[in-house]
Amino acid sequence: MARTPVWKSIAIALTDDIAQGRYETGGKLPAEAQLATRFGVNRHTVRRALAEMSEQGLVHSRRGAGVFVAAKPTDYPIGRRVRFHQNLTREGRSPAKQILTLETRAASAREAKALQLDPGAEVHVYDGLSLADGQPIALFQSIFPADRFPGILDALQEQRSVTAALQKFGVGDYTRIETRITAKLATATQALHLRIAEGSPILRTTGVNGDPQGRPVEFGRTWFAGDRVTLTVGGES
Amino acid sequence: MARTPVWKSIAIALTDDIAQGRYETGGKLPAEAQLATRFGVNRHTVRRALAEMSEQGLVHSRRGAGVFVAAKPTDYPIGRRVRFHQNLTREGRSPAKQILTLETRAASAREAKALQLDPGAEVHVYDGLSLADGQPIALFQSIFPADRFPGILDALQEQRSVTAALQKFGVGDYTRIETRITAKLATATQALHLRIAEGSPILRTTGVNGDPQGRPVEFGRTWFAGDRVTLTVGGES
DNA sequence: AGGTAACATTTGTATAGTTGTATAGGAAAT
DNA sequence: ATTTCCTATACAACTATACAAATGTTACCT
Structure with a gap:
């Protein structure tokens, strides 16, 4: 049984949040540290999830500022x-x-x-x-x-x-x-x-x-x- | 791969501007805030670039007045x-x-x-x-x-x-x-x-x-x- | 004309928050 | 055994915000 990795389920959860409009497009996501405590994992695990979403063009991050929900092309x-x-x-x-x-x-x-x-x-x-x-x-x-x-x-x-x-x-x-x-x-x-x-x-x-x-x-x-x-x-x- | 820091590329761009004569020697550079918006970064990042240039003697700043292009030695x-x-x-x-x-x-x-x-x-x-x-x-x-x-x-x-x-x-x-x-x-x-x-x-x-x-x-x-x-x-x- | 006060502009400094990167190591699956 | 996943820690880079300090400008009064 190949269990789904933790980071993937986090990515799915966050993607769902965005789809549900819980984070508006162009808006800022909670800081990685906050997300980490929210999901009860290490910050790096959250980062792995965000990296996946970023690759799909769903979010984009700015160092020092935060992670933002990407707007549509x-x-x-x-x-x-x-x-x-x-x-x-x-x-x-x-x-x-x-x-x-x-x-x-x-x-x-x-x-x-x-x-x-x-x-x-x-x-x-x-x-x-x-x-x-x-x-x-x-x-x-x-x-x-x-x-x-x-x-x-x-x-x-x-x-x-x-x-x-x-x-x-x-x-x-x-x-x-x-x-x-x-x-x-x-x-x-x-x-x-x-x-x-x-x-x-x-x-x-x-x-x-x-x-x-x-x-x-x-x-x-x-x-x-x-x-x-x-x-x-x-x-x- | 160690990417070049943002402040460094800004310092290079400004140094080039000076070399190109876009800012005349002894003249005033745009205010840090203006440079920050021009480069799309925070003022502190511009300051980091200016600090580097100041250390090299390329510019010097006067509080309340501005940043000036230092005359060549x-x-x-x-x-x-x-x-x-x-x-x-x-x-x-x-x-x-x-x-x-x-x-x-x-x-x-x-x-x-x-x-x-x-x-x-x-x-x-x-x-x-x-x-x-x-x-x-x-x-x-x-x-x-x-x-x-x-x-x-x-x-x-x-x-x-x-x-x-x-x-x-x-x-x-x-x-x-x-x-x-x-x-x-x-x-x-x-x-x-x-x-x-x-x-x-x-x-x-x-x-x-x-x-x-x-x-x-x-x-x-x-x-x-x-x-x-x-x-x-x-x-x- | 000259001085002065008020105001806006600009650089200097301090503090805190956030992402990026590097290193090291443990746990579990293959 | 090796690889993958995850944790833990530390530091670097950049942002955000606020305020202090020096300067330049302008208006106004004498």
Whole structure:
């Protein structure tokens, strides 16, 4: 008779707790030490159970903070119009953006080409972090031509929304000109922001948005946490 | 596999930022709290990174003010001609002098001997602070024979430059007759002026400058902040 | 103009809590 | 005998929170 290991039954019990809604998604589980006394076992045994659940993507832990119930993977449509805020509210999730850095610098060759600028022209750069229900979803970098959008960084600082900021400059609508998607591994800093392990899979998309006249207005790069996002293509709306 | 600690990768990222010139030397870094949100970690983790960088002399912090990019150590040539202003402008740094006290008093035995004066003769004393890019570099004390340079204190008060002041009295050129260098620990008052910790290493130089005829015109003592200055000897120009 | 008081900002310090990792060893199943 | 499961302990790394201390800024009064 192969008895089920203790840790497995603990994992089942905790999984059930989550399913029953006793711990809400995104919420914190009791500390490992507390769970250990609750189940009357050593902390390591609880850890073994949590490791199993973590591997299944049910929970994720942050050193020093606690163990959290993982949110469901996000479906993120990549169509002609990509609007972060819209994408998430449609799914009933609460989006948020966090500014990491705002700076102005000379464009790299790659950036200048994408935006059809002279090499070395000035660009405004917006580095940020996208969150859904408080959980990091993606890192992004938005680059705008400085001469056409002077002071756009101030607008972004106030509202954080690219759509709203561009509207201030008379760009009421913009659509994707080009999108590329590749797979990468998370660097240390990326992993830090996205709260994933170093070396976890990352979806990187590179895209250029243009105004109705076809002039490029934004060159954007986005790094999605592969475990939390599913990109969907097609099915335009 | 020993993963690199989070604080280390932050220190590396910040060091790189400084090296890339994103934060100019002498300039202020974002507040610890801001850096913490930018890197998505707790403030203490940022502090750990800053502590490492501070130990390496890359930054220094002032409570209530901020964290500043430490200026690179200054190469200060001690040759036959020591000109503070020249030394720094050659390195592309902006020098400044700050007067602490100007007074006239009787020379001590040591001072009288160095200047070849009768014991108890009157001397003018110029206590001041040298700065590079706004950062304190050294405390100094310049002593002049009062009978030969009456009213030199007024000249110094106007221009603060020893070279210019001596020129007013017909000393167009002067060179080092003698220089001594020793190491000390900073006293409380010295530390205050130099903005270093009490007990930090201090380079003390004692020197006598003389006119072309070999007559001593100035007896000077300088206390350099050991962390910020490297004295270089030889390689006359 | 100058001083002063109040306030907000920022770094320094202390304490406690939480997860991550390493090591060592006992008990039970194969 | 060996392997797996679990316990026990200790320490490192990071978080969370609160408060102290120094600084810079601004408003206001004289």
